[in-house]
Amino acid sequence: MRAAVLHEIGQEKLEVLDDVEAVGFGPGKVKLRIRATGLCHSDVSAMSGVLPQPAPFIPGHEGAGEVVDVGDGVTGLSAGDRVLVCWLPACGDCPSCKRGQTHLCLAGFMNAGTPNFKRPGGDVFGFAGTGTFTEEVVVGAGCAVPIPDDVPFEIAALIGCGVTTGLGAAINTAQVEAGSSVAVIGCGGVGISTIQGARVQGAAQIVAVDPVASRREAALRFGATEAVDPGELADAKQRITGGEGFDYVFEVVGKSATARTAYENTRRGGTLCVVGAGAMDDTFQVNMFELFFDEKRILPSMYGGGDVLRSYERAIALWRAGRIDLESMITHRVRLDGINDALDQMRTGEALRTCIEL
Ligand SMILES: [Zn+2]
Ligand SMILES: [Zn+2]
Numbered sequence: 001m002r003a004a005v006l007h008e009i010g011q012e013k014l015e016v017l018d019d020v021e022a023v024g025f026g027p028g029k030v031k032l033r034i035r036a037t038g039l040c041h042s043d044v045s046a047m048s049g050v051l052p053q054p055a056p057f058i059p060g061h062e063g064a065g066e067v068v069d070v071g072d073g074v075t076g077l078s079a080g081d082r083v084l085v086c087w088l089p090a091c092g093d094c095p096s097c098k099r100g101q102t103h104l105c106l107a108g109f110m111n112a113g114t115p116n117f118k119r120p121g122g123d124v125f126g127f128a129g130t131g132t133f134t135e136e137v138v139v140g141a142g143c144a145v146p147i148p149d150d151v152p153f154e155i156a157a158l159i160g161c162g163v164t165t166g167l168g169a170a171i172n173t174a175q176v177e178a179g180s181s182v183a184v185i186g187c188g189g190v191g192i193s194t195i196q197g198a199r200v201q202g203a204a205q206i207v208a209v210d211p212v213a214s215r216r217e218a219a220l221r222f223g224a225t226e227a228v229d230p231g232e233l234a235d236a237k238q239r240i241t242g243g244e245g246f247d248y249v250f251e252v253v254g255k256s257a258t259a260r261t262a263y264e265n266t267r268r269g270g271t272l273c274v275v276g277a278g279a280m281d282d283t284f285q286v287n288m289f290e291l292f293f294d295e296k297r298i299l300p301s302m303y304g305g306g307d308v309l310r311s312y313e314r315a316i317a318l319w320r321a322g323r324i325d326l327e328s329m330i331t332h333r334v335r336l337d338g339i340n341d342a343l344d345q346m347r348t349g350e351a352l353r354t355c356i357e358l
Pocket of ligand 2: 042161
């Protein structure tokens, strides 16, 4: 079958091959036929080595499709079911799951070290134990979450990562208050979802911050009240907050430099919410005086920071009610052959989300 493979970490292009096989099917597993998958910035970060991932590997973790086959012991799923791919499945049994923080469950990461593809040349890993830039994939049953019939695959795919991450940061983690001031640094798919989450929560001002003009324009369509280049943020802070700083600043880039900018633009007693996925050798620094004296709350938010299945349901409910716009987030569509063009658009910041149809 066809799949897009990265041979070595650090390579910029994927090779679309037709000699890949999905392996590992058995008890507790399901085989999926992927129908749509989004290109998330974490795919690019794993390719470049910012996020840890063994190679060769098949990127993609934001997907949706149909169940082809169900292994022994799997309940609640059968062939033909429409599902989205959850890259962080909850085991239901560990201390994090029992606390309701299923987004912190590490059980699913156990799968990430086991290759779930192979080629004549040898084993191939799937990104984070999934790998959706492919026609078929074998995943743990917890990675396949049924979706209602009215949710198209391309919308379900977005909910599988970017939308859940961004909405959840605003709703679950930061719990943005009605009437508050918000700045969102980094306005790709996750940043746009954060903006939509802040709007749903009733923020009065939402400032989108991004160096790319097309993203700033997009942010305004999704609910930002203004959009500025990073160089204009200090002015916006002065104008909107009287220089005090924003009630909430979301860092959706994953770099210490932008996290520091976010920290400095958060008001005393306000909230810095870190949503971007960064590198292990990139250190964020705060001095002990400011940490104590300014009482800014630093809240990291991984995968929406709450019960993952509940977050999916909420995203679907908000989308159905027309309170969030997911269709317009898909700015590009390609077939698998166009994956390298899509990667380039992601790197230049041109695309909010590219949907790859399989
Ligand atoms: Zn668990
Ligand atoms: Zn992602």
